[in-house]
Amino acid sequence: MIDFLPSIRQLFAFVFFITGIYFLLSTAVGLIRFPNLYTRLHAGSKCLMAGGISVFMGCIALEGISFVSLKLIIILAFLLITNPIAIHVIAKFDNNYNLIPKVYTKEDFEK
Amino acid sequence: MINIVFYLLLLFLIITAFFMVFTKDLSNSVITLPLFGAILVIIFVILQAPGVALAGAIMTAGLTTAFFVITINKTEY
Amino acid sequence: MLYVILAIILSAILAFYRVFKGPSLPDRLVAMNSIGVMFLLVLVLLSYYFERKIFLDVALVYGISLFINVLIMAKYLKIPWKG
Numbered sequence: 001m002i003d004f005l006p007s008i009r010q011l012f013a014f015v016f017f018i019t020g021i022y023f024l025l026s027t028a029v030g031l032i033r034f035p036n037l038y039t040r041l042h043a044g045s046k047c048l049m050a051g052g053i054s055v056f057m058g059c060i061a062l063e064g065i066s067f068v069s070l071k072l073i074i075i076l077a078f079l080l081i082t083n084p085i086a087i088h089v090i091a092k093f094d095n096n097y098n099l100i101p102k103v104y105t106k107e108d109f110e111k
Numbered sequence: 112m113i114n115i116v117f118y119l120l121l122l123f124l125i126i127t128a129f130f131m132v133f134t135k136d137l138s139n140s141v142i143t144l145p146l147f148g149a150i151l152v153i154i155f156v157i158l159q160a161p162g163v164a165l166a167g168a169i170m171t172a173g174l175t176t177a178f179f180v181i182t183i184n185k186t187e188y
Numbered sequence: 189m190l191y192v193i194l195a196i197i198l199s200a201i202l203a204f205y206r207v208f209k210g211p212s213l214p215d216r217l218v219a220m221n222s223i224g225v226m227f228l229l230v231l232v233l234l235s236y237y238f239e240r241k242i243f244l245d246v247a248l249v250y251g252i253s254l255f256i257n258v259l260i261m262a263k264y265l266k267i268p269w270k271g
Contacts, residue, residue, distance in 0.1 A: 028202035173253035
């Protein structure tokens with residue numbers, strides 16, 4: 001019974017790592033292909049933090065309960081607190097630039 | 112397998128350094144500087160040197176960029 | 189483990205296109221923040237690959253340094269038409 005435990009743990013780690021790779025690659029594609037600045041902020045905050053949480057949860061599932069796991073949880077909590085603050089500060093910094101996003105009306109879709 | 116990661120990081124380091132030197136605006140150059148420091152930190156970690164990596168993470172990626180940004184803010188270019 | 193590191197570094201190289209060819213300056217800031225967080229994940233995964241837990245301290249210090257960098261850049265970068 002105790003022999004099944006590392007294999008189940010590795011399977012959970014693989015699932016978390018594949019989810020993290022998917023979210024991080026979609027972050028890069030979103031940063032390249034989004035047309036506007038305020039949409040790039042979405043790709044830089046939400047998608048990136050989803051990938052980060054997935055990779056950290058994979059590492060925690062691979063480690064188990066120990067002191068290293070607590071250090072990983074501390075880094076994850078620090079990242080969860082500081083990255084929205086950084087994105088919010090960048091969004092306030094945009095206010096100086098008068099970047100008005102282009103508004104699509106109904107005639108543009110009918111063309 | 113670790114060799115592929117190492118050579119990819121070296122290529123990325125060269126691209127970052129050339130962009131940092133040959134760009135026109137000074138603000139673009141100072142934004143690219145912490146990326147250069149971060150790639151250098153990862154290369155030191157791969158080469159098994161955690162002390163140098165800690166010093167690089169504080170100095171190259173942290174304090175040097177902050178001093179450059181404040182200095183560019185004080186001057187006129 | 190190493191394929192995850194390779195995929196994250198490939199994603200960082202793809203995101204460097206926005207630093208290289210951003211129309212305005214906050215675009216480059218957002219891309220720089222994203223690449224920094226990706227490199228922090230690479231540092232954490234390399235600590236598991238080499239099985240030396242001292243490398244997690246490097247990741248923690250680099251995270252603090254990245255946050256301070258973004259705050260100082262957003263406050264003190266020069267806006268060209270405000271003198």
